[in-house]
Amino acid sequence: MARRPLPRILERGSVSLARGRDIARTARDSATDVLHPLLVIGRGLRIMAAAGRRKWADTPKDKRGPALFLGAACVLVVALVPYGPLLAMIAAMAAAAWHGRDRAPAAEGPGEAEAERLGSLYEALVPYFSVPDDPSPLFSHGGAWDAAFTDYAFDRPGRITRLRIRYPAYFTDGEAESRARIEALLHAKSGRGREYLFDWDEEGNCLDMNVLPPLPTEIAAQRFVTSPGETVLGFTDAGSVQRTLPVREGQGEEPRDVPPVIWRTGTRATEPHLLAVGRPGSGTSTLLRSIALQALQHGGDVLIVEGAGSGEFSCLTGRTGVLAVECGVGGARTTLEWAAQETERRLFAANRARQEGRPAPEDVRRPVWILLDRPSVLGHLAAVDGRTDPFALLQVPLRHGRAANVTVVVAEQFDHLELLGEAVWAHTRARVVLGPASVEQIRSVLGVPPHTTPTPEVPVGRGYARLGTGPVHRLQVPATPDPYDEGAGVEAREAVLGLLPERAKQGAAHTQPPLLPEVRAEAT
Structure with a gap:
């Protein structure tokens, strides 16, 4: 009986293993396709249950009794209506499917205007983040801004609200004057009239710029929950x-x-x-x-x-x-x-x-x-x-x-x-x-x-x-x-x-206590 060469045996074994993996992947995808509606409905029910718990926790205690009575009345009405339980179950499943759908936004790059704004900001930073002797500059005129700007966000008018900048390790980020120049430039190029927060990560050579929301101005004077002092x-x-x-x-x-x-x-x-x-x-x-x-x-x-x-x-x-x-x-x-x-x-x-x-x-x-x-x-x-x-x-x-x-x-x-x-x-x-x-x-x-x-x-x-x-x-x-x-x-x-x-009563006003001469002499 002739012996088969070892490489051919290994080749056939690898082919069989690959076919087994394809079959397993196909079976898993088929099971996922079958169970996908159930997974969506289950996720939606979980989201609706969590929302119900939050709503119940936010409801004041004096209003929980009437809320329970109203819910019990609605359940009773649904139970007495012909086909009411069936229709209620169909509505609940539809609502669960709607809440459990995949609502993750598609990853899209910046638009034309946003890319142009990022490109102009990149060109403005080139003189500060580059030196002539750098063999592989991260910032260079005509370079790609996507290597330096790793994270960004825009508001509806198209202005930058969040930006992460990678800068070279030789930049003097430990000097206050160097950092102040970069912050002033970003402030001017990103839009004035807003308040920006700059977070310097000197170890990672990264700068995070975020637009801060305005602080609340509607809080009036009131009795704050504080201790004496x-x-x-x-x-x-x-x-x-x-x-x-x-x-x-x-x-x-x-x-x-x-x-x-x-x-x-x-x-x-x-x-x-x-x-x-x-x-x-x-x-x-x-x-x-x-x-x-x-x-x-x-x-x-x-x-x-x-x-x-x-x-x-x-x-x-x-x-x-x-x-x-x-x-x-x-x-x-x-x-x-x-x-x-x-x-x-x-x-x-x-x-x-x-x-x-x-x-x-x-x-x-x-x-x-x-x-x-x-x-x-x-x-x-x-x-x-x-x-x-x-x-x-x-x-x-x-x-x-x-x-x-x-x-x-x-x-x-x-x-x-x-x-x-x-x-x-x-x-x-x-x-x-x-x-x-x-x-x-x-x-x-x-x-x-x-x-x-x-x-x-x-x-x-x-x-x-x-x-x-x-x-x-x-x-x-x-x-x-x-x-x-x-x-x-x-x-x-x-x-x-x-x-x-309240108004102080007559005769209850504070009097100025004199500093006794004997007390002053004793302290001296």
Whole structure:
């Protein structure tokens, strides 16, 4: 018996194996074709069941009983109608098939206009991402942009909303000036008037550019779910902070979770004082009103010095917890003198309590808030009258306010920043910039440039915030207008009126506690 050659045997075995695979693939495809309608209906039923569970979870508890009664009535009607159950089953299967269909959009490339926009953007980046000695340049004039732009998206007008750029490893992405040039170019070529977020991946040599959605401006002042010592400065992007707060955006609306920018104050705070800077009409007074209402909500005492004298805080005059609302030079000086003496008195009382081994007195633990709106105006008026600047009296609360549970908030305009003393810049580690501002102006206040591109037109209360050495957050201050301003929205004014404390009773006003001479001598 002749032996067959080994290669021929292996060849026949491979052919048999290939035929077996074809038969198995054909059988699988046939089974898939048979089961495809069932798979579609099963996927649709699963989607409908998940939607029903979400709808039931979102239904308020007081409305679940009527919803159950209505559903039972519909089932009873369907059961009594001739051929009702059969028709209901057919309708359910049709709805399941509709929801379970494959709705994945077909992968399509960019259109002609979109490809032209990407090509022009690619050509604009060539001088920044190429060198003459590169043997295989990723960016070159007349090159293919699809190798450098790996991900992109457009809106309906055809403008870029998302773009991922691969750049050469020799690009100096670690230098702020180099990155700023690329960001400015992308901002100009992709469309101005929008806010862009740039995320640099230095390890992977990639740059992600995304258009940020506008922050919500409909959130009015309300009682936020915070603990004592926490103040909501405003709201920011979802990925910037790890906490959310339930807020209402209008009367009768259901609360939804929004990420806040929370500023912590008190004896253990690392940023005990705050500086807010902006242009006229940017919302710094709105921020001060919001802070004052939250401080009064947690049982603090509020002292307001209004330099402009426009009556922005007249709604707080005579309210419980409001020590004073001063507009003149004389009243501001007297008020700030009391604030300095009160800070010293609290320090002495707390020191004596610690020496005696007992907790600090109740009046020392009660927080005091000193809010100053445009104090440079008072300094100018005092200089004209030949008086000393009352703003100099803030050095004691600024230097020792953290230990005495005294918080200082200063709101000033860009044009008068040079009039702020060194104590303000040294001790206001929490910073806020509101309104339209350039990158240089934001950097001068916050210490670092913003992580997004500022826009020339922003709503009231829109800006940036930075707490200490932390990151820069986009910020939208809650709408807290003057309730007596008829030009503001009615709902926002009513919300502020609802948060105002009651009028203080006669004889229950706060008095200025004197700093006893023997206490001062003992501390010295």
